[in-house]
Amino acid sequence: MIDKRLITNNNTGNLLKEIAQSIQECERFYFSVAFINFSGLQLLLDPLKQANKRGIKGKIITSTYLNFTDTKSLEKINIFENIDLKVFVTDEREIGFHTKAYIFEYKDFYKIIIGSSNITQSALKSNVEWNVEIISKHNDEFVKQVLKEYDSIWEQSTVADVEFIKRYEELLESIEHIVTTKQQFVxxxxxxxxxxxxxxxxxxxxxxxxxxxxxxxxxxxxxxxxxxxxxxxxxxxxxxxxxxxxxxxxxxxxxxxxxxxxxxxxxxxxxxxxxxxxxxxxxxxxxxxxxxxxxxxxxxxxxxxxxxxxxxxxxxxxxxxxxxxxxxxxxxxxxxxxxxxxxxxxxxxxxxxxxxxxxxRLHEALEEELVIPFHYFGVTDIDSIDLSDVDIDDVAEITKRLKLNERIDFIIENMEFYGHDSEKRKCIGFCASREHATYMAEEFNKRGYYSIALDGNDSSEKRNTFISRLEDDNDPLTVIFTVDIFNEGVDIPSINTVLMLRPTNSPIVFIQQLGRGLRKHPLKNFLTVLDFIGNHSKTFLIALALNGNRYYDKESIKVAISTGFANIPGNTHVQLDEISQERILAQIDQENFYSMKYLKEEYFEFKKMNSGRAPLYLMDYIKFDGSPDPVKFIENAKTYLGFVAKVEKDDQLKLLLFNEGFEGVLKELSSMLPLKRVYEFVILRYLLTHHEISLERAQHEIQKEIEYVDDDSVLHAFQCLNQDFYDSVQINNRPKLCMHEKHILKRSDLFQRLITENEQMRKFIEDVIHYGIFRYRKEFQNKYYGVPFLKLYEQYKMVDTAILSNFRKIHSSFRGQGLLANGSEFFLFIDLHKEEDIKDSIKYNDKFIDQKYFHWETQNNTKQSSDRGKDIIFNQERGINLHLFVRKYKNIEKSKTEPFIYIGKGNTVDYEGEQPIQVTIELEQEIPARLYTEFTEKV
Structure with missing residues (x-):
């Protein structure tokens, strides 16, 4: 029996993942590929190293076809004693060489992958490639034919020994001299x-x-x-x-x-x-x-x-x-x-x-290929360095513990093993302190790696001199160790290696340091990042930084780690060794990202990035890629300013908030964050400088932010700001910002007084409004999503759908679970994993069948013959839109209710039973592989 499947590069997997896993599981392997370049080989170094330790033998054939294979790759493969390497020389025969085959021998079967992928970073990770995997018994005729052909090519190929590689390198150098670039033509x-x-x-x-x-x-x-x-x-x-x-x-x-x-x-x-x-x-x-x-x-x-x-x-x-x-x-x-x-x-x-x-920001830049990809290797630091009992901010103690000769040798060993793109290594090493940077430079120099230490005390002339020398291919300087410069604002395009030699205590600093080497340069295709990960208490911050999403939860981070951060786009590769992975996952399980302890640590770490000044404004958090999400602080204290007053023990802020009207307005505005519809805040922004606004003017202002807005939605926004859809409790407890009369919206007396009589209060009110709009732009861009105003794969709470569907009854009725309706718009709110501790609750069998189909069960009292049952079963014929909102768990963190994710509209294609009715829904949009993995992966 033969098993077959197609392997493509997508968000749930790629050829690299399959090859790496197969190398580690097989008994022998045989590759034949036209091209090997170092961008792809570097991604396979760890699996090949593990195979070598296990005594797994391998053979690799590549070729000189089009002279695309680089000598660095050939030299690197030859360090593995378990691999025999040969090269099919094409220039002597004037024929092409196009094989792309990966053969893995197991005890009872062969796994053979044949397709379109060579060993390059793009072919293994991101290109549109088709590779067919065939698993078959040893005595199968197809297997015999493949092995016979492989042996034939092996016999025709040349051993890639030192002499051959030297001749091939001379050939490549002569070709490079012939080729000239004509930049002036462009x-x-x-x-x-x-x-x-x-x-x-x-x-x-x-x-x-x-x-x-x-x-x-x-x-x-x-x-x-x-x-x-x-x-x-x-x-x-x-x-x-x-x-x-x-x-x-x-x-x-x-x-x-x-x-x-x-x-x-x-x-x-x-x-x-x-x-x-x-x-x-x-x-x-x-x-x-x-x-x-x-x-x-x-x-x-x-x-x-x-x-x-x-x-x-x-x-x-x-x-x-x-x-x-x-x-x-x-x-x-x-x-x-x-x-x-x-x-x-x-x-x-x-x-x-x-x-x-x-x-x-960084992730968008990677996705758009505006910067080069990075290959990140998280390496567990040596056992001799114990940071488990040291405060991460105790720089002197951390410096003392990191200054070990044994660690220098370990860093160099890994630096040499993983290598770098282009000929000359151009490296920045980020250290814990000036003393640490000086020590690193001295020790590297002793070992023959010309290095220098630079910090903020050095003149700009000195810095520029050494940066120029590092960029000069003919200068022996290869490493600059630094501590408080180069995080940002310094442009060294040809950097090809970054060493992270200090404990990560801030996602912001991590991203800044990573970013130093991501500028495009003609002589590099990727950046090598080596992070030496110790056993300190904040190791998990690395995962937060790499995940690239300010709005995270435990589950999404754990899935990202288990899938090798497959959510990072393009040819970027993240590899955490087993010990680091286990350490990070254990810390994430123990941490509560919404506890006051964690929020205070996050806040004060950000304060350090803010030059030590208390970040009084929400807009301060826009500054840096990797900043914390300030909405978490709002959820803790109802307003951001209230949180700051509490953690800073700031009596002046507390006094300001003692003004009930001011605090009430901040609470009212803050409760709307993060915005899912920008209309209300755009209207309020206009009212900061004008006494009133008409429907026509509001429409004009809104269209500065989005490409179109319908008349009825603008009117609904006026009604929302007039609190038309608040229940009696909300009306009694929330201040009114605006008054709506005859399609004119005016400032309320309270709003008028606060923004005109107290400059400080006005600034804080403006800040909430500007932050809401800015964050909305980031998450929704300028697209009009219609009515209901729903963006695929965005997070929503139940009450959001009342606003976004122009619901004109009390909005607080949009709560609970299951199905909520506004006319022909049906909103299905679905928990994939039910609360186990709720007695006598119905355990609904709601689940993804695959990326296109979803199995859903109606509420347990729904009959097929009822109007509600017919609307669901025959939704298309009856003009009913079924909108699906899904979450994996109701709660991940203690006291934190998770939002739902909108996965789009769907249509019923099959059903059976009643009370509840079991329904199969076909999604109009196939759910992306990354999101499907997050919903279905068990960590």
């Missing part, structure tokens, strides 16, 4: 350069904002994602007569000018610099250093420039920028930043009228 053809997906989305959003009369906007995107090109594409579209491009650091200035010149080559424009040494003030497009401009801005008329770009816009709150911003009056102002930090209590969002053209 520069002359600006029309050939097209925007990537991120840049296109940003330009569309900027154009929409301008069409509604806005003249300022901010774009937030990770370093290396192409913000400068994005701005140039937008400028090309707008065609300003005069442009000013302002930067904080002069080294960026010339690169920006070159980018614009490349993209706008035939526009009859002049490009100039304004620096300490260049004064091209009459240029059409002027690229200026803020230092110089802040001293000479008065020489320019305020209307000189039609379009101004502020690069690194988080600096724009400083006095030098403020003088310039106040002086010039352009038609449009664009800010660009990777980290929208608040400086001196000033908010960078306010400077750009809280208009955000786009926000792209």
């Amino acid at each position: 520069a002359e053809k600006g029309s050939y350069i097209v925007p990537n997906n991120m840049q296109r989305r940003a330009i569309e959003n900027l154009e929409r904002l301008r069409s509604f009369g806005e003249n300022k906007a901010l774009v937030i995107a990770a370093t290396g994602t192409g913000k400068t090109y994005m701005s140039a594409f937008d400028v090309k579209k707008v065609k300003p007569k005069r442009l000013l491009f302002l930067v904080h650091r002069e080294e960026i200035l010339r690169k920006a000018k070159e980018t614009y010149e490349a993209l706008l080559p035939n526009e009859n424009l002049t490009f100039g610099l304004l620096t300490g040494t260049n004064k091209d003030t009459v240029a059409d497009y002027l690229f200026a250093n803020i230092n110089t401009m802040s001293k000479s801005y008065l020489a320019f008329d305020p209307t000189t420039f039609d379009y101004i770009v502020y690069d690194e816009a988080h600096h724009a709150t400083s006095p030098s920028y403020q003088k310039v911003m106040d002086h010039f009056k352009p038609s449009f102002t664009l800010g660009m930043t990777a980290t929208p930090e608040r400086a001196d209590n000033e908010n960078v969002f306010d400077l750009f009228d809280n208009n955000v053209g786009l926000e792209v």
Whole structure:
């Protein structure tokens, strides 16, 4: 009997996973692939190492076809004593070599995978590839034929010994000398350069904002994602007569000018610099250093420039920028930043009228291929280092324990084993302290690895010198050890290795350090990250950082770990060794992410990132990729400010909150977070500066945020703000923000008083409104989802569906479980795992059949002959929309009720029985593999 299946690369699995598992389970293996490059081989190093330990023998054939196989891969394979390596030399025969076969021999059968994948990171992880797996007995004719053909190719191939590899390397070097790149050709053809997906989305959003009369906007995107090109594409579209491009650091200035010149080559424009040494003030497009401009801005008329770009816009709150911003009056102002930090209590969002053209953080950047993928290897640290009883913030004690010669050898051993992309290693090592960095550099130098330690006390000239040397392929410097610099704002494009040598105590710092090596560079295809994981109490933070989702629960993190973080897109690879995995999973089980203890730790760790200042505003949490979710703090204390007052023991804040009207308004606004419909907050944003708003004006304002809004939904938002659908308890306990009369919405007296008579209170109210809108943009973009206003795979509570379906009765009736209805819209709220401790409850058999079909049981009193039963059974014929909302567990954390996830509409295709009726529902949209795994995987 022969078993067959198709292996493709998707969110639940890929060829890499299958090969890695098979190497570790088989008795022998035989590969024949046309190409092997190091980007793919590195992902198989650990399985091959384990096979070597177990004495599993293997044979590998590759080829010189198209000279795509690299010598680094051949040399690395030869370190394994259990593997025989041969190369099929094609140039001698003038024939192609296209085999892609992976053969695994077991005691009673063979597993043979034949298809389209070579050993490259893309082929193993992300390309559209078809590989067929066939399992058959030893005596099967197909198996005999495959093995016979393999033996034939093996006999025709050449042993990849040192001499062969040397000759092959010489051949590759001679080919590289012949090939020349003509970058100047591209520069002359600006029309050939097209925007990537991120840049296109940003330009569309900027154009929409301008069409509604806005003249300022901010774009937030990770370093290396192409913000400068994005701005140039937008400028090309707008065609300003005069442009000013302002930067904080002069080294960026010339690169920006070159980018614009490349993209706008035939526009009859002049490009100039304004620096300490260049004064091209009459240029059409002027690229200026803020230092110089802040001293000479008065020489320019305020209307000189039609379009101004502020690069690194988080600096724009400083006095030098403020003088310039106040002086010039352009038609449009664009800010660009990777980290929208608040400086001196000033908010960078306010400077750009809280208009955000786009926000792209690490995971989106990976998904859009704006940065290179990373290969992360979490390696359990040596036993000699015990951090289990040390405070993670006790830097002196951690430094002392990390300074072991034995650890240096262990780090180097792993660095050599996993290797790196490109010829020269260009490495940043992140250390616990200056003392630790100095120690690491000294010890690496002793072992022949030329290294240097740099920190914040070193001059910028010294830093720039050593960065240039590290980037120089001919310079012997290979490692810079650092502690308090390079986390962000430093651009070293060719970095190919990152060493994490300190305990992770912040997802923000982890992501910043990871990001140092992700900028695209011609000489690298991936970044190697080695994280030496100790037994300290916060190891699980690594999983939070890698998971890349600010809104997490225990179950989703555990599933991510068990699936090798399959939710991370593209060719990025995350591998935690067995000990680290077990340690992290144990810590997650023990931790309560909603306990006051955990929330305080999370808050104070973020406070350190906030330069030690209490983060008083929700918008502070927008600054960093990896910031905690402040809605958790709100859930703990009803308002964010109430949480801060409690943990900071701040009497002034407590006094402010003693004003019942103010606290009530904060509670009312905070209870709506996170927004699932932006209409109400957009209306409130307008009412911050206007006494009233009409339906027509509200529609106009809402369309600044989304592409369309229907009239009835705007009216429903007015009614919601007027508290038309509150029950008597809510009306008695919640302050009224607005009054609705004849399609005009006005500020309530309380709202009017708070935002006009007390500046401090106004700022905090504005903050909640701006944060709600900003977070909504991030999660929903500008799409109109119709009525009901539901986005696939978003999280919802039951009461959300009342608002989102324009339900015009008391909204608090939308609670409980099972089926809730608004006219022809039926909302099915389903728990996959029922509460075991509820006595006498019906155990409904609700489950996924597969990614397309769901088995659901109606409430136990529903008969087929009833109207409700017919509506469910014949939903399509009767015009009923069945919306499915699913959650794995009602509670994961103590006292924390999980939201449901909307998996879309479905239609009944089969049914049987009654009281309850057992229904098979076909989903209109097949559930994504990643989400299906999360719902069905048991951890």
